[in-house]
Amino acid sequence: MLVLLALGLVGIYAGAQTGYTxxxxxxxxxxxFDSARFGMFIHWGxxxxxxxxxxxxNDRNIRVNEYRRLLDIFNPQAFxxxxxxxxxxxxxxxxxxxxxRHHDGFSNWDTRxxxxxxxxxxxGKDALRLLADAxxxxxxxxxxxxxxxxxxxxxxxxxxxRTGHGTGRTGKSDWxxxxxxxxxxxxxxxxxxxxxxxxxxxxxxxxLNNDMDKxxxxxxxxxxxxxxxxxxxxxxxxLIGNNHHRNPLPGEDFQMFEKDLPGGNSTGFGGAAVSRxxxxxCETINNSWGFNITDRVYKSVKDLVQLLVxxxxxxxxxLLNIGPxxxxxxxxxxRDRLAGMGEWIKTNGVTIYGTAAGFxxxxxxxxxxxxxxxxxxxxxxxxxxxxxxxxxxKLLSAKFFGSKKPVRWTALPDQYVMFDxxxxxxxxxxxxxxxELAQK
Numbered sequence: 224m225l226v227l228l229a230l231g232l233v234g235i236y237a238g239a240q241t242g243y244t245x246x247x248x249x250x251x252x253x254x255x256f257d258s259a260r261f262g263m264f265i266h267w268g269x270x271x272x273x274x275x276x277x278x279x280x281n282d283r284n285i286r287v288n289e290y291r292r293l294l295d296i297f298n299p300q301a302f303x304x305x306x307x308x309x310x311x312x313x314x315x316x317x318x319x320x321x322x323x324r325h326h327d328g329f330s331n332w333d334t335r336x337x338x339x340x341x342x343x344x345x346x347g348k349d350a351l352r353l354l355a356d357a358x359x360x361x362x363x364x365x366x367x368x369x370x371x372x373x374x375x376x377x378x379x380x381x382x383x384x385r386t387g388h389g390t391g392r393t394g395k396s397d398w399x400x401x402x403x404x405x406x407x408x409x410x411x412x413x414x415x416x417x418x419x420x421x422x423x424x425x426x427x428x429x430x431l432n433n434d435m436d437k438x439x440x441x442x443x444x445x446x447x448x449x450x451x452x453x454x455x456x457x458x459x460x461x462l463i464g465n466n467h468h469r470n471p472l473p474g475e476d477f478q479m480f481e482k483d484l485p486g487g488n489s490t491g492f493g494g495a496a497v498s499r500x501x502x503x504x505c506e507t508i509n510n511s512w513g514f515n516i517t518d519r520v521y522k523s524v525k526d527l528v529q530l531l532v533x534x535x536x537x538x539x540x541x542l543l544n545i546g547p548x549x550x551x552x553x554x555x556x557x558r559d560r561l562a563g564m565g566e567w568i569k570t571n572g573v574t575i576y577g578t579a580a581g582f583x584x585x586x587x588x589x590x591x592x593x594x595x596x597x598x599x600x601x602x603x604x605x606x607x608x609x610x611x612x613x614x615x616x617k618l619l620s621a622k623f624f625g626s627k628k629p630v631r632w633t634a635l636p637d638q639y640v641m642f643d644x645x646x647x648x649x650x651x652x653x654x655x656x657x658x659e660l661a662q663k
Contacts, residue, residue: 240451240474248460252420253476255364256462257501258577259317260535261568262366264505264544265307266322266512267350268341269293269329271549277513280327280374284389287375290327291339298345302551304357310553312361314561315568317576320366320423320542321354323412325513326386328375332416336407339375355416364420366462367412369405371445372426376401383442384429402446406453413457421462421477422454428467447472464503468492477501484585485537502539506530507546508557514546521556524563525652529589531564531575532601532653536590538580567652574599574624574655582615589653599624600642600656608645613638616660623647624655 332351374387451474581591
């Protein structure tokens with residue numbers, strides 16, 4: 224009944240997002256999101272069994288009838304939702320974004336819309352239910368990642384898609400059927416699992432000729448207005464983001480940047496203008512999103528803390544990914560690094576949570592975060608213990624954040640200030656200087 228009711232509402236609210244005005248609940252949720260600064264991304268599902276990342280079906284051209292065998296193999300007996308959430312909390316993370324359905328179409332919940340789902344595995348449990356309950360118990364907000372594209376279903380318009388051509392589908396697609404399927408699944412996610420803080424869409428780019436062209440139209444009508452209106456109707460506070468690598472569309476509540484800081488384009492996924500919406504950058508601990516048994520390139524705790532600081536210096540959250548093993552265990556390389564970040568945040572979290580972008584852009588030297596008239600200079604590099612910054616506003620005082628010892632500073636022409644950090648040994652990860660500016 225809930226599914227039918229919600230789908231009926233789509234007809235009423237279709238097109239409403241073109242002139243979208245966020246509700247008060249939504250604005251409050253945006254404000255919270257813009258202060259959270261740190262979240263956990265979880266890439267996990269049937270693809271984890273193959274140990275080659277979440278794109279393995281496409282990369283190896285595995286056909287649907289072959290890939291479906293994972294249904295009998297995926298059996299995460301060691302899955303512990305409370306432990307996953309506790310790991311995120313101990314790291315200082317404020318929210319979790321779980322893959323509910325990736326591009327292989329496998330659903331990590333007990334959907335009624337498909338038999339290609341986790342409850343049909345030997346394990347037989349609803350992973351989303353377990354994680355949602357654990358998040359609600361432990362006070363962590365839950366976002367759901369949902370793939371718009373699908374390499375498994377035949378009704379998805381794979382003929383014009385950029386990916387998934389080698390999965391053995393030969394029948395003619397049925398786009399209207401696929402849109403109905405997505406709406407019904409999203410209705411389940413937003414009616415059966417309690418409070419959902421946001422929906423994280425991906426895959427829009429599959430129907431573009433060239434992902435680098437930010438202006439080209441999609442080959443298909445994604446019914447975005449209807450889908451966004453449905454979400455905001457079911458849970459008005461629920462935030463919507465879409466990893467389409469373009470400027471935000473009407474109805475979206477936050478803007479994400481994949482493996483780049485806002486405005487950057489080192490990967491080819493970036494290049495979109497930075498909007499005034501709350502911002503998020505997503506990144507991996509090694510080089511993979513889903514479990515990859517041969518990926519041994521792990522970022523250090525130092526690298527990850529400095530990435531978190533730089534993200535905050537842009538006024539953005541860091542959504543840091545883990546790819547748990549197919550048995551449900553978070554591998555120790557991830558756990559150790561998250562624990563190290565948590566130790567740093569216990570001492571320094573006040574300089575990250577609830578801050579805004581500082582008065583200058585982050586650089587190799589470090590970044591600035593700001594709360595009102597208090598600014599935090601996060602210094603990664605300071606040759607000869609000297610730091611030169613152009614400070615917007617009248618500087619009243621400067622001190623080391625930890626010891627509270629005063630930092631010597633000298634006003635220079637054109638609003639530049641020289642900070643002399645020689646009074647204390649520099650921290651190998653991040654030396655933080657707290658400065659106070661005069662009220663404007």
